[in-house]
Amino acid sequence: MTLAKRIIPCLDVDAGRVVKGVRFVEIRDAGDPVEVARRYNEAGADEITFLDITASHQDRDTTLETVERMASQVFIPLTVGGGVRTIQDIRNLLNAGADKVSINSAAVKDPDFVREAAQRFGSQCIVVAIDAKKVSGESENNRWEIFTHGGRKPTGIDAIEWAKRMTDYGAGEILLTSMDRDGTKNGFDIALTRGISDAVPVPVIASGGVGNLQHLVDGVIQGGADAVLAASIFHFGEYSIAEAKEYMARAGIEMRL
């Protein structure tokens, strides 16, 4: 009996639509996040992450409606992130059917927000998302800093120290994105993933850079990740969830097949 590593497809959602697009066979409208999530549920995904990239306040209601519809059709865990700033935001998302919420910029602005959220709702549903970028030079020891506001704003905060602090404050999971790798398809930043995973006592989700199935294996075996998150390789049908799971299992990783 061993805990399986998880594969998590990520949906970027703007005003109730999946923005980067998802191509499934036989689906006419691949922009509906509920339909996409339902397909991933059927395909054997271990969780779904819903990243709300909506800017306007008005569209947040659309997000809650979407989460509510998703939760009535998808019976695997659902994490919702993006724009989570207040205790009321968390309560609204959990009430709508999210199982976990992911906090990013608001944690940097006020770290005690994470502590309060974990005390109020339990660590198990508080994920802290970290966007990290390498700042050390070629000849220096590796060092990463965290960035907020979709990666636009540097903070000067060391990523590993920050991850430790957030778990001390009650974060139950870390969603780690390498900004250097995001969108490159060159694989996870393994040194970063390993550094964070070894530093914190909670599960770490590796994100950013997946271009093939070996990258998923490397994230778990070399990086020490407990879960791997990817978007484009699944959305555009390059690989199915089942293919990814079989590949990882063949590499000796415990998976839910």
Next chain:
Amino acid sequence: MTETVAVVDYGMGNLHSAGKALEKMAADGQRIHITGDPDALRAADRVVFPGVGAIRDCIKVITETGLDRAILDAIDAHKPVLGICVGMQAMMDHSEENDGVDCLGVFAGRVRFFGEQYGETGGRLKVPHMGWNQVRQTVDHPLWDGIDDNSRFYFVHSYCAVEVPEEEMAGRCEYGLPFAAAVAKHNVFAVQFHPEKSADAGLRLLGNFLRWQP
């Protein structure tokens, strides 16, 4: 058949998920009613006691609102009762969470923190125990009907039930240490994992509960 299935709402957990999963699996005439009213629990035909978060808060709220008594009454009235996650932990004798909490004592056994556990390869295990783990069915039970032994279910918890007597065990899991994934006694069944989040195996278990005639 006309039946009411009460889902205990003590104002903390994400009841939407449990409610929606039960609705999906409900038979014609079975109505899922999410309620915090002790009298509604007493009037219901079946009771689901879900839960997330901290057990001390859970026990505090259900005691203050009289829901604890209503849950115990439903058990005494031989109605089918299903505990989920913190709902299961609340039915044990005692929990060491938050410096110790006395629980409902429906099942013998205590709830302990995972603490520092190490995996087979020597690495320190992450807590919470989060994700899909296997459950060995230790009894033949109507709630396991149609579910393969060692099926994976979704867990997310930092505390677990141990020292459960063999006759009350229904399923075992292991994460550094062996712990009770499911317990059963007469008309009560309780699980540490989240069946409402465990895809087909979990939905099957909920469907089995909705049809269970203990």
